[in-house]
Amino acid sequence: MADELILETRGLVKEFRGFVAVGGVDLAVRRGEIHALIGPNGAGKTTVFNLLTKVLSPTAGRILYAGEDITGLKPAAVARRGLVRSFQMSAVFPHLTVLENVRIALQRELGTSFHFWQPESSLGVLDQRARELLAEVGLEPYARMVAVELPYGRKRALEIATTLAAGPRLLLLDEPTQGMGHEDVDRVAALIQLAARERTVLMVEHNMNVVARIADTITVLQRGLVIASGPYAQVARDPQVVEAYMGADADALGGVPA
Template sequence: MENSTATAGDYALEARGLSKSFGSFYAVKDVDLKVRRGTIHALIGPNGAGKTTCFNLLTKTLTPTAGQVIYEGRDITGLRTAQVAKLGLVRSFQISATFPHLTCLENVRVALQSNHGKSFRFWSPLSAIRSLDPRAVELLEQVGLADAAHLQATELSYGKKRALEIATTLALDPKVMLLDEPTAGMGHEDLEPITELIRQVSAGRTILIVEHNLSVVSSLCERITVLQHGELLTEGTYDEVSNNEDVITAYMGGVDAL
């Protein structure tokens, strides 16, 4: 169970009774979630559990049918996606969202332009945009892509594309990062570098992660929330969750599931 001494101020992000229905179907129903500031918190569950829908509700890509989203003590339920991003609540997507035919440096620079209010100023001199290059290079160094700065994103391995996406997310200066399936589709050789990268960028930040790879979850996450059929099934540490019979049944229907 969550520490009973925790107060509302200890949480960077909360969902209170969060629901999303499409007609009579509830993709997410009455979900309560508390993400403690400065931690890596996982949201897991079998396919169709409502994890990505929950992410979309938290970052305002979708409007909830009911419930509240609280960010840093502020009710952001009525805000738009761009507004919550400017407050520091930023997400990545399961499918890589980089520009394939821009270089790594250019991809990060585009994200920095948005964060510095330079977006869509096509009449600005190139020198104004290039002033962002030193920070872009710093971010590429942070994710291990310094040597790939002038490669097009399409030339990168899958794992390095995910690293580039994390760099563009960091360019938005997030306080809370929501990472949707950051290791999806990766080969074994990419898992450890991306896992370590997530651990590194979590310093001074809060991360909520949707992840199917439970070995990644167990090595990174302090708390785990489990969804099933859009509803909260249980929450706890990895040991608590992995030994929960309801979780085992939800995943595989047997005692050897996790």
């Protein structure tokens, strides 16, 4: 059974000077799924996310990735194992071109990243692969543009292309549709589904419409604890979850899809 899980946390605790942000979270992410982590503001979603990406280290508990204990590893080491994160604000390298942004992520594989004596043109072998990734997210026509000039939604797409270029087996997305209009939300949701075809996705998300539509499993956090976990339809009916979201008003969950 353990083989089925790509990521697991056991009794994960994070305290900040006595304040318990995460109070013993057991999370189990199944391989190949889109798993959403939701919860009201202050529920500890971001803290859990930061613990998984090693930005924070836990007060207690363990994190297992593909059966390996990664609790003590550094962020870059975790990334090299295939657990790659994206950022809340679209994190691109603003003054590199769109193509170079993606190529940076591909470049590590070449093993020449310390070669200061080699010409930049030696990276040209990656261009083809970079363009393919850009084409997947619809950015191929913008390859030569400087990233800072892209509109917000496209930056997000570039970020996802870059994240995919890093070769993740488990993709961690931090509020991927935050601050977006309808059209962009739809595009990003489609991108996530595309990305999830070959890998597992764990996302922290506010937008219930997106979660309801694309997530296979949902874990609900409240005050640092897991209060429910399962498919959307099951979780949305859970009285504790309904209670957590705006009293007893089930409509606040954004409506169960028909």
